[in-house]
Amino acid sequence: MFNIKQMAGVLSLTVLSLTASAIDWQALPAKAPEPAGNPTTPAKVELGKMLYHDVRLSSNGVLSCNSCHNVMAGGEDNRSGSIGVKNQVGGRSAPTVWNSAFNSVQFWDGRAPSLEAQAKGPVTNPIEMGMKSWDDVVARLQQMPEYVKAFNLAFGDNSISADNAAKAIASYERTLITPNSPYDRYVKGEKSALSEQQVRGMNLFAETGCIGCHSGPAFMGPQLPEGTGFYQKFPNFENGVFEAKYGFSNDVGRYEATKQDADKHFFKVPTLRNIALTAPYFHNGKVETLQEAVRVMAKVQLNKELTDAQIDDVVAFLNGLTGEFPKIEMPRLPIYANKAFKAE
């Protein structure tokens, strides 16, 4: 997997000298990119929605994908660490599923090159959904005639498999896009969509250098081919006060996935879309408010100190990144053929 973290460093230095008016501010596309191997179809989306909201994909039958990535909310669980089976607490804060289709890699450390690859991970992670294997998941699904039918519709006969389940979930996730935020309407020409304060914050966001990494339509960096991650070191500048308070460096980031020293403390640059809905902040969820998150980012990434008024302006702008959430009809979940569900 090509790693462009060095290039990212160059980009951010370049952008630092730009003013807001020189930035190519982009609206969120109405449609997410989809891989050649998994074109989105209504049958896949419908099946994926069933699987995404089905607690029987967890060993105890209590947790679904939606438990930690709640599409009824900001696409995650507003916790520092998510609650898995046996009440275990995860080590990193769940990223939002909204607009995750624009990520070129998934997870904080980018260890999954696609939504399809990501979807398989938590199901069999012992501290998340805790299934012993995907074979066990497939065995459960095969007991439910309506799942058999839904897989047949989406992928052809006898098609229940881990790969196809992941493809269906990814297809559903590609529909989870939030366009038409005040920011999007503003950049499309509706100048009243952002307040004066928000426009000040937008300019400050560019001039301070935030946009060096949080660029592009999803504010997560340049659009790269699927599987090519856009990473940054975090924290980039040492700061004893914030480090003592939040312990950011306890997590070595992408190094966990690659075991390459050069990847230590590098993380995927996360989207800022709907950031107002996804407190607490950072990979470890230790920062509770958006104000503090902006203060921390300016200091530890760009070595700048913003005033309270400047922070309020940037936060006002970030609030303008909350988009329109599509109406989603609840799925109908299949039943076991005339028998009880048995959790493990």
Next chain:
Amino acid sequence: MFNIKQMAGVLSLTVLSLTASAIDWQALPAKAPEPAGNPTTPAKVELGKMLYHDVRLSSNGVLSCNSCHNVMAGGEDNRSGSIGVKNQVGGRSAPTVWNSAFNSVQFWDGRAPSLEAQAKGPVTNPIEMGMKSWDDVVARLQQMPEYVKAFNLAFGDNSISADNAAKAIASYERTLITPNSPYDRYVKGEKSALSEQQVRGMNLFAETGCIGCHSGPAFMGPQLPEGTGFYQKFPNFENGVFEAKYGFSNDVGRYEATKQDADKHFFKVPTLRNIALTAPYFHNGKVETLQEAVRVMAKVQLNKELTDAQIDDVVAFLNGLTGEFPKIEMPRLPIYANKAFKAE
């Protein structure tokens, strides 16, 4: 609370002598009854839907009403006992929320006279949702501006309270009706809606005496005023084999609620609507299949032994009680104002 269990006994004896053609088979009304004190409004339904699906009504922030009464499925969790906070397991099988608006009392033991009263119970039950008090729930809700707004819309200014939360949840539940089952279409004149086997099962259901208790449009007994329960003793006839296998008598039923000896082993007669979706069966969820549930009921309630073929016919009929589930749009859940959710 008026207790009509004696009357129920009389009813069942009377009905035993009826043939199926003499029965007043009723379709499910499109609308559930609503109490004078809580007329259903769109604003209440919308708020109730938010609350019903919000895990922040549980102490650990993992469980919502929907966790045990899943509207994406048969309205419950297909378990013998539900999983509460700290992985505690409940003592009775969760009844379905679908068509619960037709119940004249709620819970297996009828201890709640209304949906409103029921809604308050599990939230503060230490082995269910585990909140210390409704005051704590109200304190959480008040931190979320969109809940403040939704309560204002539904009940007027400064209206966040346990009573209003319960009223909203009850209003949402009154929309959870499943009309137009094959049975309903059949009794409305669409004779092809039930198969020959299902019609045989329907006749047998009447002639065997099942309809003595499972009467009325929701197959849960006569329509009684809210707060007036329709109870039956279960088991009614002693049967050592089934008792040894399923331990039905370990639960003293309504006695738990009233401490009246006369109420020992009496339970509310549950609806049979969508019964094919709600395995396992009975108050303790010990019976896995509908076939076995029918066999048990005939024996321990009516002292009759049905043949396998007869059981299959009755089960075929019961499958015809699966209705049409309304499309439900997922709610958008409020966020804490720019901060993380803190579970207890």
